Amino acid sequence: MPRAKPETLPKRADFLRAAARGRKSARPGFVVQLLATAPDAPVRLGLTASRKVGNAAHRNRARRRLRAAARLELAAREIAGVDIVMIARKDSGSVDFVRLRAELGDILDRHAEMRAAPRDGAP
Known part of the structure; x- marks a missing residue:
């Protein structure tokens, strides 16, 4: 399976926009x-881990781990036009990688379903 490399979110304003208006x-x-x-916009990925997660190595x-999970899950799906911000938690380094991927996959699938569903009042 080829690894898709999503574009990155380059600016703080992009992170703040996703936090304010995103799901x-x-x-x-x-x-x-x-x-x-x-x-038709590309998928853009932003990653962040605060000092609550641990020292620099953690x-x-x-x-x-989050970047690897995102690349694998995005490569397995036809997703476009979304900005994804992933915020690491303290358990990010110890959660089983298969579980990490599965949880991210569930979130991406749910997002795709919600985006494909017709909105109320739409013809």
Whole structure:
């Protein structure tokens, strides 16, 4: 399975926009904020880990694990037009990687279903 490399969220304003207007979903190892953008826009991924996660080595490990899970799960799905912000939690480094991927996959599937569903009042 090829690894898709999503674009990155380059600016703080992008992170803040996802936090303010995006859908949020929390899991034991991470929090995800998803903000739908234009349907033909690329997927953009932003990762963050505060000092609550641990020292620099723990934060870097948490970000690496989240990035790897995101790449694998995005490669397995046809997703476009979304900004994804993943916030590491203290347990990010110790949660089983298979579970981490499965939880992220569930979130992405739910987002795709909600985006595909017709909205109330739509013709």
